[in-house]
Amino acid sequence: MNRKSAWIAGTVLAATLLGAQVSLAATSATQNVTFTVAKAVAITSTGAATISTAIDPSSGTPTGTTTSGLTVSSNDTAGFQITAKTNAATVTEAGTCTPAQSANVNIMSVSASTPTGQSAGTSAGTAASAFALSTTATNLYSAAPNYTGGTLSVTTNYTVAPGYTTPPNTSGCTYTVPVVMAVTAL
Amino acid sequence: MTIRHIRALRAMHVRRSTWALLAVVALLVTCLAAGPGTALARDREGQTRPVGAPGGLAATPARLEIGVDTNSAELAADVAVTNRGAGPAHVHVTLADLIVTQAGAYETTVAGQTPYSASSVATIDRENLDLNESGDPGATATVHLSGNVDHLARPLYGALILELDDEQPPIMDLVAVRVAAQVRPSIVIPIILVPLNATDAPATSGNATGLTRLADTIQLALKGLSLAFAESGSPGPLDRLIPISLPGVADHGPLVASTSVQNQGNAFGRVFTKYSFAGVNPVGWLPESLRGSFGSDEHPYLEVDAAPAALMPDMLGETRAVSTYATGRGGELDSTPWFGLVRVQATSTLVLADFVSQPVVQDGYVLVLPWKEGLVALAAWRMWCFWRGRRSPGASQVLPEPVSASSPVSA
Numbered sequence: 042m043n044r045k046s047a048w049i050a051g052t053v054l055a056a057t058l059l060g061a062q063v064s065l066a067a068t069s070a071t072q073n074v075t076f077t078v079a080k081a082v083a084i085t086s087t088g089a090a091t092i093s094t095a096i097d098p099s100s101g102t103p104t105g106t107t108t109s110g111l112t113v114s115s116n117d118t119a120g121f122q123i124t125a126k127t128n129a130a131t132v133t134e135a136g137t138c139t140p141a142q143s144a145n146v147n148i149m150s151v152s153a154s155t156p157t158g159q160s161a162g163t164s165a166g167t168a169a170s171a172f173a174l175s176t177t178a179t180n181l182y183s184a185a186p187n188y189t190g191g192t193l194s195v196t197t198n199y200t201v202a203p204g205y206t207t208p209p210n211t212s213g214c215t216y217t218v219p220v221v222m223a224v225t226a227l
Numbered sequence: 228m229t230i231r232h233i234r235a236l237r238a239m240h241v242r243r244s245t246w247a248l249l250a251v252v253a254l255l256v257t258c259l260a261a262g263p264g265t266a267l268a269r270d271r272e273g274q275t276r277p278v279g280a281p282g283g284l285a286a287t288p289a290r291l292e293i294g295v296d297t298n299s300a301e302l303a304a305d306v307a308v309t310n311r312g313a314g315p316a317h318v319h320v321t322l323a324d325l326i327v328t329q330a331g332a333y334e335t336t337v338a339g340q341t342p343y344s345a346s347s348v349a350t351i352d353r354e355n356l357d358l359n360e361s362g363d364p365g366a367t368a369t370v371h372l373s374g375n376v377d378h379l380a381r382p383l384y385g386a387l388i389l390e391l392d393d394e395q396p397p398i399m400d401l402v403a404v405r406v407a408a409q410v411r412p413s414i415v416i417p418i419i420l421v422p423l424n425a426t427d428a429p430a431t432s433g434n435a436t437g438l439t440r441l442a443d444t445i446q447l448a449l450k451g452l453s454l455a456f457a458e459s460g461s462p463g464p465l466d467r468l469i470p471i472s473l474p475g476v477a478d479h480g481p482l483v484a485s486t487s488v489q490n491q492g493n494a495f496g497r498v499f500t501k502y503s504f505a506g507v508n509p510v511g512w513l514p515e516s517l518r519g520s521f522g523s524d525e526h527p528y529l530e531v532d533a534a535p536a537a538l539m540p541d542m543l544g545e546t547r548a549v550s551t552y553a554t555g556r557g558g559e560l561d562s563t564p565w566f567g568l569v570r571v572q573a574t575s576t577l578v579l580a581d582f583v584s585q586p587v588v589q590d591g592y593v594l595v596l597p598w599k600e601g602l603v604a605l606a607a608w609r610m611w612c613f614w615r616g617r618r619s620p621g622a623s624q625v626l627p628e629p630v631s632a633s634s635p636v637s638a
Contacts, residue, residue, distance in 0.1 A: 080290055085283025085311045086410040096406065109410055117289060119499075120534035124332050124415075149408065163531065163553050167459075167483075178334045184483075184547045185534035199408045216406045221390065223413035225333050226289030227497070227535050 082121060083114035084224040095210075096203055104202045111195040113156060117226040120166070120187035123195065124178035124223050125151045136214035144207045144216045147173040151220065153181040154196040159188035171200060178223065185227055197222070282312030282391055283412045284358075291372070291387070292419040292580040296439055300377040302349055306416060308389055310358035310366040318356040320370050321388040322346050325417055327495075327537045331544055333415055335386045343495075345385030345418050349374030372418070379422040380444055382494045382579070387416040417537075419495065421445070421580040440582070445494045447584035449577040452487040452543070454591040456571065459483035459549050465599045476594045480563025485547040486573040486589060490538035496577035496584070497535040502548040504529040507568040507592065525570070529562045538577070546575065569593050 087110035096105040115121040127146045134141040152171035159165075166186030172179050181197075199220075210216065287307050295302065310316040323335040324344045338346035352371040359365035370387065390413040422442040441447070458472070459481040466478070486500050505527040529550055536544035551559040563569070571591050577584040 079288040081285060081287035082289040082414060083283060083285030083309070083311055084412045084414060086412045088410075092406050105406060107408070109408065111410075111412070112283065114285060115289075119497075122332070122534075124334075149406070151408075159553075164534070164549065164551075165553065165559070166534070167547075167549070177328060178332045179328075180330060180332045184549070187532070187534055197410070201406045203406070217409050218407065219409045219411055221411045221413050223333075223388075223415045225415045225417065227537075 078116065080117045080226050081114070082117065082224050082226045083112075084123075084222065085112040086110070086222065087112060092199075092201055096201060098203055098205050098207075103204070104200055106198065106200045109197045109199065111153075111197060111222060113193040113195060113224055114191045115193065115224075115226060116189050118162070118187060118189060120162075120164075120185040120227045122185045122225050122227055123153065123181045124225070125153075125174065125181055126176055126178040126221050126223075127174050127219060128176065128221060130176055132216055132218050134211060134214035135217045136211075138211035138214035140211070141214060142208040142211055144203065146218050147175060148201055148203050148207055149174045149218050149220075150200045150202070151181070152198045154198075155182075156186050156188050156193040156195050158190060158192050158194045160190035162186065162188035162190075164188070171198065174218065174220065178221075282310075282314070282316055284311055284316065284318060284389060284391055284414060285309040286389055286414045286416060288416070289414075290417050290419075292417075292421065294421050294423045294439060294580055295376045295379045296423045297378075300375060302372070302374040302376045302420070304372045306370045306372065306387060308356055308358070308368055308370060309361075311361050312391075314360050316358045316360075317392040318358060318368075319388075319390045319392055320351060320354050320356060321390070322349065322351045322372075323386050323388055325384040325386040327539050327542065329542075331536050333386065333417060333537060335388055335415060338385070341384075343382065343384050345374075345383040345420055348376050348379070348383060348420070349385065349418070351387070376420060379420065380442070382422065382445060383420040384495055385418040385420075387418060389414040389416070419580060421494075421582075441579070445579070446492040447494065447496060447577050447579055447582060448491040449496075449498065449575060449584050449587050450489045450491045451573075451575060451587040451589045452489055454571065454573055454589040455485050455487075456591065456593040457483050457485075459551075465603065469599050469602065473598070475592070476596055476598065477563075478595075478597055478599045479565075480550055480595065481559075481561040482550040482563050482569070482571075482593060482595075483547055484550075484571050484573065484591070485545050486533075486575060487543060487545050488536075488538075488575050488587065489543050490540055490577060492577065492584065493540050494579055495537070495539050496579045497537055498544055498546055498575055499535045499578055500533045500546040500548070500573050500575040502529075502531045502533060503527040503572040503574070504531075504550050504562070505570045505572070506564055507570050527572075528564075535578070546573075564595055565597065567595055569595055 092105035092107045094105060096103065111123070113121065113123070130146060131143045132146055133143045150171040150173050153168055155165040155168050164184070164187050166182040167184035169181055169183040291304050293302065293304060308318055323338050324341040324346065326334040326336055326341065328334050338344060349372055352373070356368045356370070358368055372387070391411055422445070423439040424442050456477065458477050458479060484502050488498055490496060505525050508525045531548040533546040533548040536546050538544045550563050551561050554560055569592065571593065573589045575587045
């Protein structure tokens with residue numbers, strides 16, 4: 042009996058050692074893949090907008106408002122900033138009219154909403170108060186958002202207050218104010 | 228005008244001269260309504276029309292911070308630009324000088340205007356990109372930045388401006404008078420060229436990463452000026468009712484903390500600030516060993532990394548953080564306690580191309596106390612007491628007379 046038990050124990054021990062050897066023979070290999078990800082930003086306008094109703098400075102609502110949209114992409118965890126500016130202080134009417142009038146671009150004020158649609162990030166930032174357009178780039182966020190994602194939606198708001206200093210349009214023409222919306226990774 | 232109307236007019240037997248007068252008046256009215264000089268002309272469609280076709284662009288890398296060691300003579304970097312619009316796009320590329328406005332915005336100006344212009348040593352290989360529609364292989368192009376940076380002794384700064392040209396003319400309505408905002412998507416890529424020394428010895432200012440350190444001519448130094456607090460978010464009804472704020476006291480959260488700093492070095496840098504919010508321990512004044520026995524050590528309940536502020540030498544700047552968590556579903560959750568003393572610690576560092584200055588630590592305290600709610604509650608209680616007093620003025624008369632020992636009842 043003892044001999045039989047010893048034989049079984051020896052067999053089990055041999056099988057265990059053999060299994061361990063087989064296990065050691067089947068070691069896995071590790072390959073380290075090193076890569077870097079560059080910072081990237083993108084900005085897309087969803088289309089500009091026209092203030093559809095002519096503005097009457099003498100009316101109870103002497104301003105015109107409209108909204109547009111931007112889609113921003115960013116992978117910079119430090120955040121991004123959007124600035125707005127125009128390339129010239131005045132804008133001349135565009136269209137089929139003679140003579141064409143000029144208007145100061147500061148009759149237009151701009152603001153933006155905080156972004157939505159983020160994939161990650163902790164702060165939506167703080168939208169700055171509306172400011173008059175100028176040739177100096179001005180931040181749309183007083184505290185920049187650090188959201189990341191491929192489709193961050195931002196609504197832009199435009200308010201035009203021509204007052205009495207802006208000449209009335211010549212028939213058939215429009216004051217078209219080019220607004221440069223620039224995104225920068227922080 | 229309908230046939231019935233015409234018959235009715237004929238029935239009036241109006242003279243021919245009267246008809247002519249009416250026609251002239253009608254013509255004048257029409258001209259005045261649609262003629263020039265009427266910024267007040269009414270839009271006939273009442274709709275919003277697109278002025279520019281939707282379009283956009285992407286760029287990578289979004290920043291170019293290039294360390295130039297003493298052995299380097301050539302500078303080379305590529306920027307990939309991709310059209311994000313549905314149609315072909317023309318992108319104008321400009322190498323410009325970089326400026327930081329007093330408000331902290333990246334601004335650009337014509338190349339060669341600043342004494343630290345990167346354009347003095349670097350050029351780009353193309354200024355115009357014609358890109359196919361998004362998704363097409365030709366939707367991406369590369370801009371190559373190159374230059375001679377031999378013996379670069381001080382940092383140089385610049386910016387690559389990518390601006391989408393608006394090829395489609397605005398859609399005009401020849402009748403109505405309009406004002407339009409023509410959005411031009413643009414990307415500004417800051418370019419920072421930083422001279423390095425190829426040695427592993429620690430630098431006098433700035434911590435080196437790897438085997439390089441900042442050139443000896445560069446100093447990274449930051450000075451903390453102030454740490455301020457305010458209530459964030461839109462004011463509630465009580466804030467409108469009592470538009471007063473006490474210094475050092477917040478009625479409610481969220482709190483916004485802002486740090487003012489100054490770049491005291493001689494190079495551009497980005498200020499990164501970590502804000503730490505912690506409730507002040509009531510027994511925090513005790514020695515640490517005793518405090519531990521109470522089991523109430525002070526731990527921050529919120530840590531926030533603020534968005535960096537760009538600072539040129541000697542410039543003042545500000546970073547800010549709000550005491551809220553992003554819920555991940557577009558909402559935010561305030562972490563400010565309803566009551567208590569909150570300690571805010573702001574640790575700021577100036578960073579230039581991964582080299583970090585000595586940290587500047589600023590501490591501040593704010594008492595969160597809903598005193599406006601307390602005032603309203605106190606006023607309501609006083610009014611209730613006053614109302615009860617007026618409602619039962621004779622309540623004292625119905626009280627029983629005090630019983631004296633000699634009265635017959637006691638007997």
